[in-house]
Amino acid sequence: MKHPEKLVAALASLVMTVAIAAAGTVPVQAAIPVQATAYASVSMPGRVDITNVRVEHITAHAATVKFDWAIEGMDIDRIASVCFIVDVNRITEMTPIAYNPADFATYPYDLPCTGGSSDANNNANNNANTGEDDGIYDVQSRELSLPDADGSLYKAATYTGQQFYRYSDDWNRKSLGGTAVVTLDGLTENTAYGNTDNAGGHVASDPNPLWPLLNQFESLWNKGVRRSTKVDVRTLYAGVRVESARQEWSPRLSAAKVPDFTTLKSSGGSEPDIPEPSSARIPVYRVYNPGLPASAQHLYTTSTAEYADLITHHGWLGEGVQFYVPADGNTGKTNTGNATRPVHRLYNPYTGAHFFTADDREYKALRGSWRDEGVAWNVDDDGDAIVLRGYNAATGEHLYTIDQHEMDTMAANGWIQEMPAFKAYSRMS
Numbered sequence: 001m002k003h004p005e006k007l008v009a010a011l012a013s014l015v016m017t018v019a020i021a022a023a024g025t026v027p028v029q030a031a032i033p034v035q036a037t038a039y040a041s042v043s044m045p046g047r048v049d050i051t052n053v054r055v056e057h058i059t060a061h062a063a064t065v066k067f068d069w070a071i072e073g074m075d076i077d078r079i080a081s082v083c084f085i086v087d088v089n090r091i092t093e094m095t096p097i098a099y100n101p102a103d104f105a106t107y108p109y110d111l112p113c114t115g116g117s118s119d120a121n122n123n124a125n126n127n128a129n130t131g132e133d134d135g136i137y138d139v140q141s142r143e144l145s146l147p148d149a150d151g152s153l154y155k156a157a158t159y160t161g162q163q164f165y166r167y168s169d170d171w172n173r174k175s176l177g178g179t180a181v182v183t184l185d186g187l188t189e190n191t192a193y194g195n196t197d198n199a200g201g202h203v204a205s206d207p208n209p210l211w212p213l214l215n216q217f218e219s220l221w222n223k224g225v226r227r228s229t230k231v232d233v234r235t236l237y238a239g240v241r242v243e244s245a246r247q248e249w250s251p252r253l254s255a256a257k258v259p260d261f262t263t264l265k266s267s268g269g270s271e272p273d274i275p276e277p278s279s280a281r282i283p284v285y286r287v288y289n290p291g292l293p294a295s296a297q298h299l300y301t302t303s304t305a306e307y308a309d310l311i312t313h314h315g316w317l318g319e320g321v322q323f324y325v326p327a328d329g330n331t332g333k334t335n336t337g338n339a340t341r342p343v344h345r346l347y348n349p350y351t352g353a354h355f356f357t358a359d360d361r362e363y364k365a366l367r368g369s370w371r372d373e374g375v376a377w378n379v380d381d382d383g384d385a386i387v388l389r390g391y392n393a394a395t396g397e398h399l400y401t402i403d404q405h406e407m408d409t410m411a412a413n414g415w416i417q418e419m420p421a422f423k424a425y426s427r428m429s
Contacts (some may be wrong), residue, residue, distance in 0.1 A: 046073025048240045048254035056403075057320030058265045060189035064319070066239045066405060067256070070177035080245040082171040083113035084180035084238075085253060089209040090193060090217070091161035091233035092139070092397045098156055099221045102149045108252045109208040113167045113241055136164050137186025144217060157217050161233070163209075172413045179409040180240070185317065187263050194260025196366075209235040227364065236260075243249065282427055283321040284377060286400075294395035296352030302377045323385055323402050323424035325377045344421060345376035351396055358422040383423030390415040402426060 053067040071079070096169055144157040168182050185397045187193065196212065216233045239255035285307045287299050300322065301307055310316040326340055344363045346355045348370050356376055357363050385402040390410045392399075400421055411417055 006145065044074075044242060044244075044249040044252060044407045045078075047072060048072075048242060050238060050240060050254060050256040053238050053256055053258050054259045055259055058261055059318060059320055061187050062183065062185050062320075062323055063187060063193075063261060063263065065182050065184060065238055065258055066179060068177070068179050068405075069240050070172070071240075071242060072176075074176070074242075076174070076176055078245055078248065080243045081113070081169065081241075082243075083167050083169040083241050084166040084171075084182055085111055085113070085165055085241060085255075086182045086184055086258065087111060087165040087235070087237045087239065087255070088184065088187075088193065089161065089163050089213075089233070089235045090191070091159050091163075091186075091213060091231055092234075093160040093228055094216060094220060094231050095158045095228045096156070096217060096221045096226055097158065098154055100146070100148050100154065101217070102147055102405060108250070109239075109255060110251055110253050111165055111167070111239075111241065112251075112333045113169055126210040133304060137162065139188070142212065158399040159213070159217075159231075165345055170413065175412050178412045179405045180269055181240075181406065181409060182238070182315070183319070189263050191261065192234070193236055193258075194236050195257050196232055209237075256340045281428055282327045282377070283428070284323050284325055286319040287311065287316040288319050289314075289316045293352050294392075296350075296354070297397065298399060299354055300356060300376065300400060322400070323387060323426060325379055325424055326382075340378040340380045341379050342375040343379055345373040347373050348372035353398070355398055356400060356421070360374045379424060381423055383425050385424050385426040387424050389418045389421040389423040391418050392416075 014052055049070045050070060050232065051068045051070075053065070055063050055065055057064040066085075069084070071082070086251055139160060139162045141156050141158055141160050142163075144154040144159060145153045148154055164186065166184055167178065183213060212233050212235055215327075216231055236258040237253075237255040238258050239253040241251060241253050243251050274289075282302050285304075287301070287307065287310050289297055289299075289310075291373055299316075301311070302325065303401075311318045325343075341358055341360075343356050343358045344367075346357070346363070346366055347353070348355070354373075355366065355370065357366075358379055387400050387402055388404070388407045390399045390401070390407055391397075392415050394414065398418075399410065399415070402424065407417055
């Protein structure tokens with residue numbers, strides 16, 4: 001489905017600067033300045049529940065994080081905005097320099113859903129046509145600055161790592177719950193992401209990536225380490241940020257841990273990850289291009305060459321395998337002897353939309369005005385998954401998925417769930 005996500009270099013020159021505030025608390029400064037807002041310094045009424053956090057469609061450089069969310073104890077007219085965030089921090093090296101212990105605290109964990117680069121706007125920070133991202137995803141060296149007893153800052157350490165967050169502001173302004181979908185790009189291949197157990201006792205009450213970083217620094221310092229040292233500090237949080245319509249409370253990110261996962265090993269170069277087809281089934285891939293008209297932002301293909309070319313050379317984002325279909329379908333029968341039928345691919349040159357159908361009457365009705373691009377793949381009735389078809393009347397786009405959570409989220413955002421498209425398989429074999 002459409003992902004109007006935005007990329008932010010969170011904590012990114014993370015000078016992870018900790019500064020003494022006038023009231024004696026210590027804010028964590030993000031790389032992108034946060035405009036001061038005259039909110040009351042009070043907690044948000046009610047609560048945000050985040051459950052069923054899961055990671056899907058893992059490739060060498062991307063993964064999709066999904067989670068269910070619900071706002072409890074609050075009327076919708078008190079809410080100005082809701083956005084969904086996944087915050088990635090992976091520190092691999094640290095050099096302690098100085099330590100002048102002083103008491104400090106942090107403001108509640110919060111990440112702004114402004115600034116950064118917008119997939120929808122296709123700007124220079126994350127150009128959808130070139131794939132450029134201004135190094136936001138890169139592993140970079142940064143400084144850890146801490147407050148002295150008199151409130152002045154000093155460089156406590158340098159460290160190397162990958163730190164960014166992505167957010168989606170695809171809230172429909174009607175619901176107080178649903179399923180959020182945030183796609184993570186820019187991950188490092190064959191690398192573990194998740195949460196390491198070096199946050200001390202803070203994470204349960206204050207899920208803030210600052211705490212694991214500080215605990216690792218203090219541990220090295222107390223051991224007498226003063227040189228560059230390999231470390232493994234990882235945090236990965238999925239969160240919901242609720243902003244007040246009447247400036248009644250201070251914005252804060254309600255967050256939960258994302259399960260650990262490891263990205264796949266790339267086949268080499270900048271080519272996307274493509275699983276080897278089995279003798280019985282082949283994958284159907286989905287790609288997404290936010291720079292195209294809203295009616296034409298998704299495409300499905302079984303062609304590994306087309307999938308790789310669109311991602312590598314044309315700025316599309318790979319969303320991985322969506323389902324599987326019979327590999328020997330073109331022979332007219334599956335290896336179990338069941339008859340197959342074709343799924344036709346049609347193209348609308350006026351809107352750029354692609355449409356897929358296994359319904360012969362629908363195909364014959366459309367091919368006069370749509371361009372017939374032939375048989376996309378074949379299906380049979382042996383499949384263990386129903387491919388659901390959603391339609392966006394505002395844009396004219398159709399989307400196909402076997403994920404009921406995704407379809408429910410689409411429906412909550414105005415999509416129409418049409419008749420099931422056909423049956424497919426949820427696994428390669």
